[in-house]
Amino acid sequence: MDFHHPYKPYDIQLQFMQALYACLEDSKVAVFESPTGTGKSLSLICGSLTWLRDHKRKAFQESVDATCDDDEPEWMIEHAKRESRRAITEKRQELEARLAKIRQEEGRLKQAQDSADRPRKKQRLDDSAPELVDDDDQFVLDDYDSDTDNQKRQNDSGNSDGLSASTLALLERFQGKFSTQKKEKEDDGDDEIKIFFCSRTHSQLSQFAGELRRVTFPSSLPSDLDPESKDDLSKLEERVKHLSLGSRKNLCINPKVRALENNTAINEKCLDLQQAGVAADKKCPFIPSKDDEALALEFRDHALATVKDIEDIAQVGKKLGICPYYASRPVIKHSEIVTLPYPLLLQRSAREALNLSVKGHIVIIDEAHNLMDAIAGIHSVAVSLSQLQTAIGQLTTYARKFKNRLKGKNRNYVAQVIRLDH
Numbered sequence: 001m002d003f004h005h006p007y008k009p010y011d012i013q014l015q016f017m018q019a020l021y022a023c024l025e026d027s028k029v030a031v032f033e034s035p036t037g038t039g040k041s042l043s044l045i046c047g048s049l050t051w052l053r054d055h056k057r058k059a060f061q062e063s064v065d066a067t068c069d070d071d072e073p074e075w076m077i078e079h080a081k082r083e084s085r086r087a088i089t090e091k092r093q094e095l096e097a098r099l100a101k102i103r104q105e106e107g108r109l110k111q112a113q114d115s116a117d118r119p120r121k122k123q124r125l126d127d128s129a130p131e132l133v134d135d136d137d138q139f140v141l142d143d144y145d146s147d148t149d150n151q152k153r154q155n156d157s158g159n160s161d162g163l164s165a166s167t168l169a170l171l172e173r174f175q176g177k178f179s180t181q182k183k184e185k186e187d188d189g190d191d192e193i194k195i196f197f198c199s200r201t202h203s204q205l206s207q208f209a210g211e212l213r214r215v216t217f218p219s220s221l222p223s224d225l226d227p228e229s230k231d232d233l234s235k236l237e238e239r240v241k242h243l244s245l246g247s248r249k250n251l252c253i254n255p256k257v258r259a260l261e262n263n264t265a266i267n268e269k270c271l272d273l274q275q276a277g278v279a280a281d282k283k284c285p286f287i288p289s290k291d292d293e294a295l296a297l298e299f300r301d302h303a304l305a306t307v308k309d310i311e312d313i314a315q316v317g318k319k320l321g322i323c324p325y326y327a328s329r330p331v332i333k334h335s336e337i338v339t340l341p342y343p344l345l346l347q348r349s350a351r352e353a354l355n356l357s358v359k360g361h362i363v364i365i366d367e368a369h370n371l372m373d374a375i376a377g378i379h380s381v382a383v384s385l386s387q388l389q390t391a392i393g394q395l396t397t398y399a400r401k402f403k404n405r406l407k408g409k410n411r412n413y414v415a416q417v418i419r420l421d422h
């Protein structure tokens, strides 16, 4: 079997790729081990992407065949197949043409070297980016009811529609079910099967991206057996569509936000700047907007045209003036292989923030012996005694300063937290 390895594969690589291919074909879970320096990255890439392209060709043929009813006359079946084939290929060819154009453009820019400022740039990185409101009001707590309070109130009075607490709970469960179903349906789209490759660090992922640049695979479209067609679809040049995913900390291009350095602070400020109440001129100017879908498409094309690591993706966002963290989300759907560091795959909140679902896709975990430590690390927080002491000091000062401005209940909650800290 040809795995399209860029070199003459070692025997150990052949065994690796064959075992990987068989594992994917049977939708199994497997653990692979190979001594250091035996070219594991290329074995993983060639084994999995050869399978993916083979699978896509089969799926293409199946979707064409599925459009026909066997009871129809032969000539009608042939016509329907041709039409279906044309519709699918047109879409693919259109995307490949866009990507090829971008590759040419990037090649020219690289040659010219002074490519930093593109004339089509839509927005400038703005050093005078939005400041957060800086008065005491932002520290006054919103009205808050603890879970117990909410429960009590619901039990006491039912709700405005006169429904009992148990009916409400039932409704909530159904609403949850319906909204999840709807979400799954929306996500279905043309979300073709893809590979998620997960490694510990971005530097390992960058090396992996380097190996990805070495390979080429045959098209995901089958050779056209239709004698009337002018195109042999299998001749379509289809580079591997790869996307590097990263956190806000890796990708943020808003100078005021990325200056915060700390992961949590960056995440929080980014979300703050998108709150509904924030004035338009204070919002982050780089968040992709519905009014400028062309810019988001341009980002997608640049992200997919050539294999890019996380720094390249940040650079694309910077040049186009669009947030690469948010603009990457819709690109996942169009990728064949997505690379990401452990936390983005293992942490539910990170997956949800990226709208990432691995259900039905292929997940490859590099150096999986790190997995248990990585999971433990994600779910552990170390708090030092001095941090606790500082927190008590700050909370006590806060409680004193805002004593008269806090509602009774909030005053109690703050007092409870201070007591808990002690």
Ligand SMILES: Nc1ncnc2c1ncn2[C@@H]1O[C@H](COP(=O)(O)OP(=O)(O)OP(=O)(O)O)[C@@H](O)[C@H]1O
Pocket: 007, 008, 009, 010, 013, 035, 036, 037, 038, 039, 040, 041, 042, 211
């Ligand atoms: N069959 C081959 N012939 C020649 N060079 C190869 C071959 N396979 C892989 N290489 C090259 O060998 C180098 C090492 O590969 P790679 O880093 O994937 O090895 P590895 O097994 O992952 O090593 P490590 O265990 O140290 O991570 C890469 O530059 C790769 O392009």
